[in-house]
Structure formats: structure tokens, C-alpha cells
Amino acid sequence: MKISTILPLYNGKKFIKEAIDSVRSQTYTNWELIIINDGSTDDSLEYTTAYVNSLPEKDKIKIIDQENTDVAIARNNAISYATGDWIALLDQDDYFHPEKFLSMMSLAEDDSGIDVFVSQRYKITDSGIAEDLHSNRKKTDMFSSEDIITNVILGTGIAPIETLFKRDAFNAIGGLDSSLRMSNDWDLWVRFAQHGYRYYYVEKPLAYYRVHDANTTQFYERFVPERFKILEKFFSSCDSRYLHLQDKAFAYAYRESANPRFNGADYSNFRKDVFKVITLYPKALNIKLIRRFFISYFKQIFGKKK
Numbered sequence: 494m495k496i497s498t499i500l501p502l503y504n505g506k507k508f509i510k511e512a513i514d515s516v517r518s519q520t521y522t523n524w525e526l527i528i529i530n531d532g533s534t535d536d537s538l539e540y541t542t543a544y545v546n547s548l549p550e551k552d553k554i555k556i557i558d559q560e561n562t563d564v565a566i567a568r569n570n571a572i573s574y575a576t577g578d579w580i581a582l583l584d585q586d587d588y589f590h591p592e593k594f595l596s597m598m599s600l601a602e603d604d605s606g607i608d609v610f611v612s613q614r615y616k617i618t619d620s621g622i623a624e625d626l627h628s629n630r631k632k633t634d635m636f637s638s639e640d641i642i643t644n645v646i647l648g649t650g651i652a653p654i655e656t657l658f659k660r661d662a663f664n665a666i667g668g669l670d671s672s673l674r675m676s677n678d679w680d681l682w683v684r685f686a687q688h689g690y691r692y693y694y695v696e697k698p699l700a701y702y703r704v705h706d707a708n709t710t711q712f713y714e715r716f717v718p719e720r721f722k723i724l725e726k727f728f729s730s731c732d733s734r735y736l737h738l739q740d741k742a743f744a745y746a747y748r749e750s751a752n753p754r755f756n757g758a759d760y761s762n763f764r765k766d767v768f769k770v771i772t773l774y775p776k777a778l779n780i781k782l783i784r785r786f787f788i789s790y791f792k793q794i795f796g797k798k799k
Contacts (some may be wrong), residue, residue: 494523494577494578494579494580494598494601494602495523495524495525495570495576495577495579496521496523496524496525496577496578496579496580496581496594496598496657497524497525497526497575497576497577497580497581497660498516498524498525498526498527498580498581498582499515499527499529499556499571499572499575499580499582499583499585499726500512500513500526500527500528500529500571500583500585500703501528501529501531501564501567501568501584501585502528502529502530502531502533502537502541502585503530503531503532503533503537503584503585504533504534504535504537505533505537505585505586506535506536506537506540506541507586508585508586508587508588508703509537509540509541509544509585510544511588512583512584512585512586512588513526513528513541513545513548513554513585514590515589515590515591515701515736517522517548517550517585517696519589519591519592519593519594519595520591520592520594520595520781521594521595521598524553524577524594525553525554525555525577526553526557526570527554527555527557527572527574527575528541528554528556528557528571529556529559529567529568529571530556530557530558530559530568530572531555531559531560531561531562531564532559532560532561532562537704538556538558541556542556547758548586548702548703551616555574557570557574562671563671563674564674564677565577565669565670565671565673565674565677566669566671567587567670568582568668569668569669569671572660572663572668575632575660577660578659578660578661579597579598579601579657579658579659579660580657580658580659580660581593581594581656581657582653582654582678583653584653584654586699586703587617587654587700587701587702587703588617588701589654589699589700589701589723590698590699590700590701592622592656592699593612593700594657595701596612596695596697596699597610597612597657597695597699597759600693600695601745607691607693608658608659608662608685608688608690608691608692609656609657609658609659609682609685609691609692609693609727610656610657610692610693610694610695611632611636611651611655611656611692611693611694611695612655612656612660612694612695612697612698612699612700613625613628613629613632613655613695613696613697613698613699613700614628614629614652614654614698614699614700614701614702614704615698615700615701615702616628616701616702616704617701617702617703617704618629618704622701623713624698625698625702628650629698629704631648632648632650632651632694633649633694633696634648635647635648635650635651635694635706636692636694639690640733641686641688641692641737642687642735643735644681645683645685645692646683646686646724646735646738647729647738647741647742648741649676649679649689649720649749650677650738651679651682652678652700652702653678653718653749654700654701654702655699655700656682658685658690659690662690663681663686664686665688666681666684666688667680667686673719673722673723673761674715674719675715675716675719676719676720676723678717679720679723680719680726682721683723683727686701686762687727687731691786693762694712697774708740717746717748717749717750717753719759720746720749721743721746724739724742724743724746730743732738739747740773740774741773741774741777743769743773743774744769744770744773744774744777745777747766747767747769747770747773748766748770748777748778748779749798750766751763751766751767751770751782752782752785752787754766755785755789758791758792758794760790760792761793763785763786763789764786767782770782
């Protein structure tokens with residue numbers, strides 16, 4: 494079974510070599526790497542091309558150049574060139590554990606019914622590399638039962654680098670939704686589950702995820718509106734058995750919306766989101782949100798900024 498790794502490139506010269514080398518260093522050797530340059534405005538394409546051409550594995554690596562679009566379109570375009578049975582997604586600033594492919598393919602050989610793999614991850618910060626205990630704990634909770642639709646629709650903690658999925662399954666559900674800029678990956682996991690594809694959770698870290706400042710408030714300001722769109726799409730077409738999850742799922746989404754509003758000192762809308770959580774599913778409240786709710790009044794009254 495062959496694995497096609499999809500690696501979008503956009504002004505990513507700083508980390509691209511590390512990402513490429515993490516594919517080259519896989520102990521499972523039946524792979525190809527498809528790098529798609531999404532209209533870089535610096536010399537990343539030239540740098541990457543020169544590096545790939547110097548490698549002994551250069552015949553296993555394709556480089557595609559296109560005008561700038563968006564990551565969902567870039568990934569869809571790259572996957573159209575893939576010849577592998579399985580697809581791995583890799584971002585230019587992340588990298589794989591050397592045993593990722595072998596760990597997952599060994600399981601796939603024993604159980605041909607697996608369609609989507611999800612693993613735990615390490616996180617890379619300015620302080621160094623460590624297991625991402627919070628993310629890994631959330632995924633363990635998500636996959637604690639076999640009801641994958643409930644687990645995926647109520648959680649968003651799956652990063653593309655943690656996954657591996659069958660190309661035929663990806664094509665069957667129409668690929669990534671290119672209208673979604675920030676959450677097309679979560680939408681993909683939801684649709685895999687909704688269409689009955691089988692997940693398998695590998696309870697060990699097989700990916701390295703780089704945490705940037707831009708992954709926090711700015712990310713959520715753009716991500717949350719798309720989360721509402723995905724939930725509306727899901728509940729408009731889902732099996733009636735899952736309609737009871739609607740209030741809970743939207744409460745979680747409002748909770749995700751509230752925190753960046755607080756961080757941005759938008760206290761009035763922050764409290765509106767909290768009231769939505771209380772109305773829809775009060776159990777979604779947590780200590781952090783309650784504490785921020787009271788703090789927001791004091792900050793607004795006294796004109797303090799975060």
C-alpha cells in the first residue's frame with residue numbers, strides 16, 4: 494500500500510526542509526511526496542526545488558506550482574495527482590514521527606476495514622518539544638466510545654498532521670470544501686464520520702505540531718463562524734438520531750466564540766456568547782468561562798484592556 498503525502502508550500506522556506514526530511518526518514522518506504530507551491534511570493538519554490546533535486550529520493554517527490562488560492566484548493570489539486578492508496582496531510586511547519594507510516598500501515602494490513610487513522614501528537618513551542626497532553630487527552634476522550642459521529646461533531650481537536658485516510662474515501666465524499674478557509678479539515682472529519690467511514694485511534698504521538706502565536710486568538714476569530722456553518726450543514730442533513738446533539742454542539746461553538754471575544758476586549762459580545770451557552774447547554778460552562786464572565790464586567794466598567 495502506497496502513501497501519498499500532500500505538502501502545501503507558501504513562503505515556507507524556514508521549515509520546509511524539516512517537513513520534507515520527515516517523509517524521507519519514514520521507516521515505511523512505499524511513499525510519494527507531492528509538494529504544491531501555492532503562489533509563494535518569496536524564493537521558497539526555488540529553494541525547495543533545488544533541495545529536492547539534490548536528494549536521492551527525488552524521483553519519489555513531485556513539485557506542482559500554481560497561482561495562490563487557499564489551502565483547501567491546494568490540497569484538493571495535489572491529491573488529484575496522488576497515486577497512493579492512502580493520503581497523509583503535512584503542513585510546511587510541521588513534521589512526522591519516523592514511525593508514523595509503519596505504525597498505521599501495520600494496523601491497516603491486519604484490518605482492511607479501517608478508513609481513517611488519528612494519532613496523538615507532540616507540540617513544538619519556543620520552550621522546546623513535549624507531548625501535547627491537553628490535545629491528546631481530548632482525543633482519548635473523543636474516541637472512548639464507538640459512536641464516532643457524536644465524538645467528532647462535539648470535538649474539533651484533530652489536526653491534519655495526525656491523520657491518514659484512504660484516497661478512495663476522500664474522493665467519494667468530494668474532497669475538501671474549498672468554501673471553508675480555516676476549518677475545511679474539521680469538516681472533512683465530520684463528513685467521513687457522517688458517511689460511515691471507520692476511524693481508528695492510535696494512542697501514541699506520531700506527529701509534531703508547531704504552535705504559533707497566530708494559532709490562538711486570530712485563528713479562532715476566523716475559525717468559529719465556519720464552525721457554525723459546518724454544524725448547520727450537518728444538522729440539516731444528519732440522521733434524526735443525532736438531532737438531540739444540536740443544542741450541545743452549538744453551545745460548544747458559542748463557548749469557542751466567547752474566548753477570543755474576551756481576549757479582544759469585546760466584552761459585550763463575549764457575554765452574549767456566554768448567555769447562548771447557558772441557554773442551549775449550561776453544562777458546557779467551565780470555571781474559566783464563568784470567571785471571565787464576571788471579570789468582563791469589571792474590565793468594561795473601569796475601561797481596562799486585556
